[in-house]
Amino acid sequence: MTPPVHLSLAGQAVDVLRDLVLNGEIPPGTRVNEVELAARLGISRGPLREAIRHLASEQLLVLVPHRGAHVPTATAADVAALFELRTALECAAAELAAARRTDADVARLSAVCAESRRTHHSGERFPHHLDLAFHRALLDAARSPHIAEQVRLVQQRVVLLRSGLADDPPHQRASLDDHDALVTAVAAGDAEQATAVMRKHLARVRAQMLTALRP
Amino acid sequence: MTPPVHLSLAGQAVDVLRDLVLNGEIPPGTRVNEVELAARLGISRGPLREAIRHLASEQLLVLVPHRGAHVPTATAADVAALFELRTALECAAAELAAARRTDADVARLSAVCAESRRTHHSGERFPHHLDLAFHRALLDAARSPHIAEQVRLVQQRVVLLRSGLADDPPHQRASLDDHDALVTAVAAGDAEQATAVMRKHLARVRAQMLTALRP
């Protein structure tokens, strides 16, 4: 029932370290000490090093020769460049989803949208995990494992960049509308419309992140 | 002059191992023995393991717990799924290139095309490295480092899958025409046309690889 059930210490360390980075317990800019972290995780430096390199390949850590690893800090240029990649990938996913979706896919997407609106209306907070769930459901509908994997990696980076950034209720409401429009386009099998909506949606998210990054 | 100038043994091992895999010196399906390869490279197992994990993150190797790493074998389904990702990335690159290209970019692209035609006419072989050079020049014109990096990884996998596959002169000529059409569209700044040509080009390459994979 737990998908990431790694037997090796290195595999476990990857998951633990990933959570530490994404949850902000190792804030951006912090250097990672191998011996200290190895002791904290109760493992040796060998597996930990493999885990660090793995996270670096996911770009959740930055390696500097002879100076160890540190969590990257958010840059405006980084956000812009990253969203170019995200747009390319998720627009393609939206296009494929519109062409391949089943009724079950549409039902799942609608369910996530409904759940999002409910929590937004009641608690007035749009939890990010529901946003991620929506984009993941769209990826499932696209049925393209390689694209899905790459989107997962990019979204991880977005989560890291977004950590510590303020929320913006009007933006969240607009995102909900975008999601609804996406479901409509996908349900109708309108690939062109789906990509157009996705492009607009990501442009909005990108703009919100850039403005939240300024002060 | 040599960009990948790694100081660490692990970094060097990554480059050596990558060449070994891409040049077919470790054929697909072959298992990699850590102690043997470490001795062959004159290094210890530690750095080699890090190199192996790195190549696995680039999907040039497949890791099986307690059974080591092996070079993946080409599957038709794999080619299809991979080209979905490649299409998404390179179409976006073509679109950005059309919007951002400079005269120098166009000159470089034209030069690569001319060189390709010359070798094709004289030696009747269309060297793959010129094909790669063209796509790389297009990426430079797109000026999107993240997309460029991902395309580089995908193209590596394509090279691996294509290793051992027969060439097809008519297909090569069509590819040359595609490249010329791409240069024209990019030079004209016609993003829509550039993505359309790229999509068609990649569909052709994908079809050629799938037919060459059948027997």
Next chain:
DNA sequence: GGGTTGTTAACTGTCGACAGTTGGCAGCGG
């Protein structure tokens, strides 16, 4: 006093060795 150089401590990069697991092979029983 500012800049430079020598020193030192901390950390990464690397190595060799040990332990645990896997797959194959031989021997045994049916």
Next chain:
DNA sequence: CCGCTGCCAACTGTCGACAGTTAACAACCC
């Protein structure tokens, strides 16, 4: 003759220790 069980070799996973490098601090010279 076929299937099963127990052993064995080979390999991976992990650990602790050593060597090389970096950066900061302190002493020294100008």
